[in-house]
Amino acid sequence: MIVVGSGAREHALAAALADAEHEVLIAPGNAGTAAVGRNVAVRVDDVDGIVRLADAERADLVVVGPELPLVLGVVDALGTRGVTAFGPSRAAARLEASKAFMKGFCKRHGIPTAPFAVFDDPDAAQRHLREDARARGPFAAPLVVKADGLAAGKGVVVADTVDEACAAVDRIMRGREFGDAGRVLVLEERLSGEEASFHVVCDGTRAVALAPARDHKRVGDGDRGPNTGGMGAYAPANAVTPELHATVMRDVVEPTLSGMASEGAPFRGVLFVGLMIERGIPRVLEYNVRFGDPEATVLVPMYDGDWFELLEGAALGDLSRAPAGTARGAALSVVMAAGGYPGKLRTGDAIEGLDAPLPPGAFVRHAGTARSPDGRVVTSGGRVLAVGAHASSLDEAARIAYDVVDSIRWEGEHHRRDIGRVFPAALEGK
Numbered sequence: 045m046i047v048v049g050s051g052a053r054e055h056a057l058a059a060a061l062a063d064a065e066h067e068v069l070i071a072p073g074n075a076g077t078a079a080v081g082r083n084v085a086v087r088v089d090d091v092d093g094i095v096r097l098a099d100a101e102r103a104d105l106v107v108v109g110p111e112l113p114l115v116l117g118v119v120d121a122l123g124t125r126g127v128t129a130f131g132p133s134r135a136a137a138r139l140e141a142s143k144a145f146m147k148g149f150c151k152r153h154g155i156p157t158a159p160f161a162v163f164d165d166p167d168a169a170q171r172h173l174r175e176d177a178r179a180r181g182p183f184a185a186p187l188v189v190k191a192d193g194l195a196a197g198k199g200v201v202v203a204d205t206v207d208e209a210c211a212a213v214d215r216i217m218r219g220r221e222f223g224d225a226g227r228v229l230v231l232e233e234r235l236s237g238e239e240a241s242f243h244v245v246c247d248g249t250r251a252v253a254l255a256p257a258r259d260h261k262r263v264g265d266g267d268r269g270p271n272t273g274g275m276g277a278y279a280p281a282n283a284v285t286p287e288l289h290a291t292v293m294r295d296v297v298e299p300t301l302s303g304m305a306s307e308g309a310p311f312r313g314v315l316f317v318g319l320m321i322e323r324g325i326p327r328v329l330e331y332n333v334r335f336g337d338p339e340a341t342v343l344v345p346m347y348d349g350d351w352f353e354l355l356e357g358a359a360l361g362d363l364s365r366a367p368a369g370t371a372r373g374a375a376l377s378v379v380m381a382a383g384g385y386p387g388k389l390r391t392g393d394a395i396e397g398l399d400a401p402l403p404p405g406a407f408v409r410h411a412g413t414a415r416s417p418d419g420r421v422v423t424s425g426g427r428v429l430a431v432g433a434h435a436s437s438l439d440e441a442a443r444i445a446y447d448v449v450d451s452i453r454w455e456g457e458h459h460r461r462d463i464g465r466v467f468p469a470a471l472e473g474k
Contacts, residue, residue: 049109076410383456
């Protein structure tokens, strides 16, 4: 089988499949995935190359990790060659590819989300911001400005004032801060409450729910600093009670699946619903059409079932025999980032401490790593490693994870010390 991607998400999935005694190829992979399978130098945006690889290897299953190849239609292309692929079609991937489509979809199908407006003209967007603020007066809620297209998790600006929101419109639409992703903007009311990452594996009509998770987007402790692709995650998220879980399945997941089917794009793959929960009421912040990264690193050990059976069942449109269940305990993962992340990066730094034996329950998933010509593992991206543990409790998982984090070093490395909010004593540490 083939796992497409090069992040911690793909390392976690490839390791789980390899542990189940499947031969795994990873395209293109990283320094960590090379230890659980065979890396193949095919880029994630090379749809033709991925199809050729699947043909040549007679792959029984292709698991597509990142959003870009899904949006480019790799699952459709593989399907035309008779290759079973895990992930949504290009049409179904619009749930992530376009925030304007996603918001309109929620409105059409009665799925709870924040009030919003869509603009393709910066003057009209700024005029709306100022007129709306005057209409609502001093009690106007803060605003969120979102680039419509894919922006690697960074195309969102939370503005406390109208001036900040207007400046964000300028940067995104006129300054092209996120390139073509910012040609269209979504302006929406900022929701308050507690966030949760709700993942369900879908076969077009049925869904198997994984453990609810929580990630930390801001780069700094206390949720300060700019947004990133994720600085850590844990599961299960306490905010998702059994009652809330049932509500999300009924009011969000089921109408999403039925709505996509009614619009001619049945959803197969993993649906990642970003939720904001306030006073027990969930509303949709965003949809992603792939596993979150770093959420996947904690979801993999928290699934009490066979990962190949789950992924293949979804790809074939039949999850009727896939077990649904969450493992005991908790899992937590800390992202160790390169110097400068999420801004201008420094790369090529040698990573020390990776050869040390890991304590029971601990894991190290590679993301932005590569092998240098002299054989050393070096940094090659912003989020370099996801270091975590699966243990009997969140406190224990955090203790194990941060012990391992403290044993790994490279120049410029930084990470948060408050993932899971269960390790306050570590805030003054490394």
